[in-house]
Amino acid sequence: MAKKSYDFLFKLLIIGDSGVGKTSILFRFSDDAFNTTFISTIGIDFKIKTIELRGKKIKLQIWDTAGQERFHTITTSYYRGAMGILLVYDISDMKSFENVMKWTRNINEHANEDVERMILGNKCDKESERMVTKEMGEQIAREHGIRFMETSAKTNINIEKAFTDLASAILDKTVGREAMDTSTRIDINRKTEERLNRCC
Amino acid sequence: MENTEEFDVKPLISDGQNKGSVRCALCNSLILNPGMGEYRSEETALPNMRKRKDAECEEEEEPLSDFWFVRNVYTFENVGISKAKEGKKYLTCADCEIGPIGWCTLANDDCYVAIKRVKNIVSS
Ligand SMILES: Nc1nc2c(ncn2[C@@H]2O[C@H](COP(=O)(O)OP(=O)(O)OP(=O)(O)O)[C@@H](O)[C@H]2O)c(=O)[nH]1
Ligand SMILES: [Mg+2]
Numbered sequence: 560m561a562k563k564s565y566d567f568l569f570k571l572l573i574i575g576d577s578g579v580g581k582t583s584i585l586f587r588f589s590d591d592a593f594n595t596t597f598i599s600t601i602g603i604d605f606k607i608k609t610i611e612l613r614g615k616k617i618k619l620q621i622w623d624t625a626g627q628e629r630f631h632t633i634t635t636s637y638y639r640g641a642m643g644i645l646l647v648y649d650i651s652d653m654k655s656f657e658n659v660m661k662w663t664r665n666i667n668e669h670a671n672e673d674v675e676r677m678i679l680g681n682k683c684d685k686e687s688e689r690m691v692t693k694e695m696g697e698q699i700a701r702e703h704g705i706r707f708m709e710t711s712a713k714t715n716i717n718i719e720k721a722f723t724d725l726a727s728a729i730l731d732k733t734v735g736r737e738a739m740d741t742s743t744r745i746d747i748n749r750k751t752e753e754r755l756n757r758c759c
Numbered sequence: 760m761e762n763t764e765e766f767d768v769k770p771l772i773s774d775g776q777n778k779g780s781v782r783c784a785l786c787n788s789l790i791l792n793p794g795m796g797e798y799r800s801e802e803t804a805l806p807n808m809r810k811r812k813d814a815e816c817e818e819e820e821e822p823l824s825d826f827w828f829v830r831n832v833y834t835f836e837n838v839g840i841s842k843a844k845e846g847k848k849y850l851t852c853a854d855c856e857i858g859p860i861g862w863c864t865l866a867n868d869d870c871y872v873a874i875k876r877v878k879n880i881v882s883s
């Protein structure tokens with residue numbers, strides 16, 4: 560069997576209104592210089608990014624949801640397998656902030672109960688066009704018990720941190736669960752070893 | 760990006776695998792660690808990596824013959840997977856999205872990275 564090149568694989572979803580910058584968050588901004596015709600026409604399904612956290616190598620599989628999708632069309636199948644969700648609004652667009660409530664309800668209805676969530680107030684570089692204060696973002700996050708930060712995909716503020724913090728929260732949960740399963744796991748390991756010994 | 764002169768892949772291969780790491784030719788993002796791809800010589804044409812500005816040439820394809828075969832998408836350090844088109848998905852750089860740098864099957868398992876379209880770092 561091929562050797563596994565990582566310790567954990569976490570599936571993450573980016574959701575939020577159209578135009579808030581979901582796709583941009585997954586893209587290292589650079590004057591649009593490399594945007595190739597072919598790829599931008601067919602679109603990207605997901606990305607794999609690798610990070611290291613506490614000595615563990617973690618692969619993030621990140622799904623960007625398409626712009627036209629609205630909360631009422633995003634249902635259970637969309638959220639299937641997602642362990643983390645980044646819910647994005649645009650600090651210069653009040654409507655996108657108001658819709659955070661609707662997105663949250665949609666997540667509660669359709670996503671896995673213990674999915675890790677994080678709200679991102681994106682485009683924080685657009686200070687002069689700001690409509691949503693940072694306090695408003697913090698407030699709504701607190702009400703829902705969700706992590707929050709402001710980001711800028713354009714000037715690369717908090718983008719790495721958003722992914723690392725979300726992954727870190729999932730890692731805590733996963734490792735906690737594994738520790739609880741240790742007793743059964745040891746049993747399984749032993750059986751596997753026996754089987755291996757027999758066949759070799 | 761299209762470089763028509765013959766290039767020698769032998770120095771890039773060790774034990775049938777990629778000797779050095781594979782990086783994006785444009786932004787240097789780490790795509791594949793050493794030894795994670797298997798050399799495969801196959802004739803496959805991929806759409807050009809043209810910029811949006813040169814849209815007239817969008818349908819052009821380039822024949823390619825040297826690939827790193829990677830068993831599934833999770834083997835990559837960083838990569839983007841396009842939506843399906845005519846039974847194929849295409850690989851891009853995860854950071855700058857240049858591509859296609861290769862292709863993969865619909866089930867995201869067999870992946871082929873075009874050796875000519877990436878930077879192969881072999882330290883001497
Ligand atoms: N100033 C600024 N502009 C941004 C930022 N992030 C994204 N944008 C711009 O906002 C516009 C929309 O960004 P997208 O990433 O396409 O938004 P999206 O959420 O993917 O939109 P849909 O795919 O339609 O759902 C683009 O013009 C981006 O350049 C940011 O942090 N700051
Ligand atoms: Mg988008």
Ligand SMILES: [Zn+2]
Nearest residue numbers: 783786852855
């Ligand atoms: Zn790149």
